[in-house]
Amino acid sequence: MKWKESVKGLKAYQPGKSIDAVKKEFELAEIVKLASNENPMGCSPKVTAYLQESSHNFALYPDGYATNMREAVAKHVGVNQNELIFGNGSDELISIVTRSLLQPGVNTVMATPTFSQYKLNAIIEGAEVREVPLKNRNHDLEAMLEAIDENTAIVWVCSPNNPTGVVVEDAPLKAFLAKVPKDVLVVLDEAYYEYVTNENHKDTLPLLKEYDNVIIMRTFSKAYGLAAFRVGYGIANKELIARLDPVRGPFNNTVLSQAIVPIALADTDYLEECRAINAEGKKQYEAFCQKHQLDFYPTDTNFILFEVKMDSDVVFQELMARGYIIRSGNALGTPGYIRVTIGTKEQNEGLLAQLEDVLSNHGVLVG
Ligand SMILES: Cc1ncc(COP(=O)(O)O)c(C=O)c1O
Known part of the structure; x- marks a missing residue:
């Protein structure tokens, strides 16, 4: 074959x-x-109670636009509904982003060690992977900038980073984004966002207003305890989302996942x-x-x-x-x-x- x-x-x-x-x-x-x-x-026990009591018609496909879940997440995050993309876990978002932007002849820049899926997906797309060792336990943003050239399509910033748990603080991140070329997508993977307590990491959302080339990824798999349901979401400007959305599978979040996310969000x-x-x-x-x-x-x-x-x-x-x-x-x-x-x-x-x-x-x- x-x-x-x-x-x-x-x-x-x-x-x-x-x-x-x-x-x-x-x-x-x-x-x-x-x-x-x-x-x-x-x-949340409220999710468990819902799952025990609810009934659905499992013969039907889920809502491909995930309307109710989208509404709840948009409200929770404080963005418009068209500024969100949902994945079957953020794993699928990583694959959607790489399928959309990576191909032979382009490269992608990431820290090492970091979350393994960035590299695997890039390899599948035939792109060159540029790994930049951590410095002082954190992303070496200066060296990552140096690794970017005219063929770079995606830069990954995992904050907090897996496997180290270390967050990229706001000030260095802002200085970094100011220098990244505008035609390079920066993926800010915040899978552990809800656990962050570092005072110097307030909120990355306002960065989306300043930078059109940034997507933030979060997930319900970690702090919300819903890994089995596979729901991750990306937040970015609506043009970027509209580019990525056709690469997404049409019914990629199940009926039950879509139903429980609003319940989980409400149980603060x-x-x-x-x-x-x-x-x-x-x-x-x-x-x-x-x-x-x-x-x-x-x-x-x-x-x-x-x-x-x-x-x-x-x-x-x-x-x-x-x-x-x-x-x-x-x-x-x-x-x-x-x-x-x-x-x-x-x-x-x-x-x-x-x-x-x-x-x-x-x-x-x-x-
Ligand atoms: C940094 C990071 N990103 C993404 C993921 C994937 O999470 P999900 O369950 O949403 O696919 C993980 C899971 O361990 C992770 O650690």
Whole structure:
């Protein structure tokens, strides 16, 4: 068959072991998964109640314009409805943007390490990928500017960044945008936006008024606890949205997803509660790292990347055998570190007790 050169030899995304697979392999009754930055509290109970009570005609396609969901998100964000595009998760938005702009002969600039899907999608489109190492734990915006040339089509800014959790602050971001050529699209991936507490990251939305070449991406998969429903959205000026929209699948958000998003948005108390629990959980990990003198990245998300002073694959394996799934930094471009989703207080306590034991068995603990 006549495969695109770019897809030959590509490996499928490795989502990590499923809870069921780990249960079976290690004969464990309970598994705690802190690997994919999902919300450990789940979604709003109002969403769950709706799902239990509602009935729909599943023979019908969903609303291709996602009218009700669009109305609710537009109101929530404070933009016009034609300034939004919805994806089947922000994963699909990444693919829509890359399919629209990348092709052989053009390049795309991103940090490394950062979210893996930018690179994968760019490779599929046959574009050149220019990866710029982080500097002082953050996007090296100066070097990213230098990497841009007349063939650059997209620049990715992941803020807060996955896997580090570090936010790009407003001042450097503004200075950066002022220098990016106007014909280069800047994607600001804010998948963890709702968790940000950094005082120097107020709000990126006003930037859209100043820059026509910026799209902000957010998702319901993280703080809203709705990863299963696959809803992400992009915010940009209406001309940009109108260009991207034809590349989107016609019925890309399901009937149930469209129905529950307005309910999730309305339950602001629940979101606040989840944020507060996350903030407390973050302290548990920071205290652990401080106690044992393990380096950690200052996170503005629901995960934390920290040092284990040994092979992170071994830590990953040993924690899995004890019922905890985390991500090894080896797979994320940060060897010697692990990335852990911040769980409930009990989950964090359980994981940290096991980790303390693993690390002390290997003789790497101080304190
Ligand atoms: C930075 C970043 N962007 C996008 C995504 C994809 O999220 P979604 O579930 O909305 O596709 C993730 C998921 O982990 C992420 O970390």
